[in-house]
Amino acid sequence: MGNRFYEAGEGRAERVNDLFAAIAPRYDLINDLQSFGLHRWWKRRLIQFAAVQPGESALDLCCGTGDVAFALAEAGARVTGMDFSAPMLAVAEARKVKVGEAAGPVFLQGDALRTPFPDAHFDVVTISYGLRNLASVDEGLREMWRVLKPGGRLLVLDFGKPDNAVWRGAYFAYLRFAVPVFGRLFCKNAAAYAYILESLQHYPAQRGVDEKLRALGAANARIVNFLGGVMSINVAEKLRG
Numbered sequence: 001m002g003n004r005f006y007e008a009g010e011g012r013a014e015r016v017n018d019l020f021a022a023i024a025p026r027y028d029l030i031n032d033l034q035s036f037g038l039h040r041w042w043k044r045r046l047i048q049f050a051a052v053q054p055g056e057s058a059l060d061l062c063c064g065t066g067d068v069a070f071a072l073a074e075a076g077a078r079v080t081g082m083d084f085s086a087p088m089l090a091v092a093e094a095r096k097v098k099v100g101e102a103a104g105p106v107f108l109q110g111d112a113l114r115t116p117f118p119d120a121h122f123d124v125v126t127i128s129y130g131l132r133n134l135a136s137v138d139e140g141l142r143e144m145w146r147v148l149k150p151g152g153r154l155l156v157l158d159f160g161k162p163d164n165a166v167w168r169g170a171y172f173a174y175l176r177f178a179v180p181v182f183g184r185l186f187c188k189n190a191a192a193y194a195y196i197l198e199s200l201q202h203y204p205a206q207r208g209v210d211e212k213l214r215a216l217g218a219a220n221a222r223i224v225n226f227l228g229g230v231m232s233i234n235v236a237e238k239l240r241g
């Protein structure tokens with residue numbers, strides 16, 4: 001039986017929205033628990049690869065509670081974080097109050113597949129654990145590419161698919177059996193966390209994303225794998241001219 005938060009095609013966004021509304025207050029806590037805190041390190045690596053120069057503009061799509069948006073701002077960028085989930089953005093806004101209004105990113109509610117920004121608007125465009133959740137990975141990447149300036153960097157962080165079959169099996173077993181327990185314990189919702197594996201199985205992951213970025217015309221597209229491909233960052237550049 002499929003997961004109740006996963007639906008292919010048109011109904012996808014509504015289910016995903018329901019999912020994040022259900023887990024928003026505990027999202028950060030469960031991230032720390034299920035990744036043993038490692039997601040913080042992977043996000044730090046994403047920021048390093050973004051190579052932000054002071055004053056550059058950055059867009060973090062599917063920003064959620066704001067980890068990457070805050071880190072980009074700390075690195076010196078003027079940051080817009082966008083997400084369609086009001087409860088996730090409410091957590092981000094509460095964090096912004098804590099760090100001080102002036103320094104933080106601007107958070108906007110909106111759909112990553114249809115952003116309101118003009119072409120070639122941002123120096124850096126990131127998406128962390130978001131692309132896998134979109135109704136269309138192709139449309140999501142096209143929108144990221146559209147708003148990226150020539151000379152800019154595009155970065156995708158997400159769960160990956162390890163090449164090694166034994167390691168992939170062990171990791172999928174962790175996602176199938178252990179991760180939903182965190183959902184049950186902390187949100188009374190095992191299905192919301194069983195969704196990770198379901199969505200990953202429908203996701204092209206690091207190699208597929210790399211191919212799609214190259215097809216869009218990306219330069220220097222590369223994959224950075226962690227823990228044998230359990231997590232990965234796709235990095236790409238848009239050439240000037």
Ligand SMILES: C[S@@+](CC[C@H](N)C(=O)[O-])C[C@H]1O[C@@H](n2cnc3c(N)ncnc32)[C@H](O)[C@@H]1O
Binds near residue numbers: 017062065067088130
């Ligand atoms: C797993 S969370 C990632 C949050 C954050 N980027 C992080 O790394 O912790 C995925 C986020 O994507 C958002 N999202 C999913 N589909 C979206 C869409 N079509 N437009 C905007 N946000 C979307 C969800 O609301 C959720 O906040």
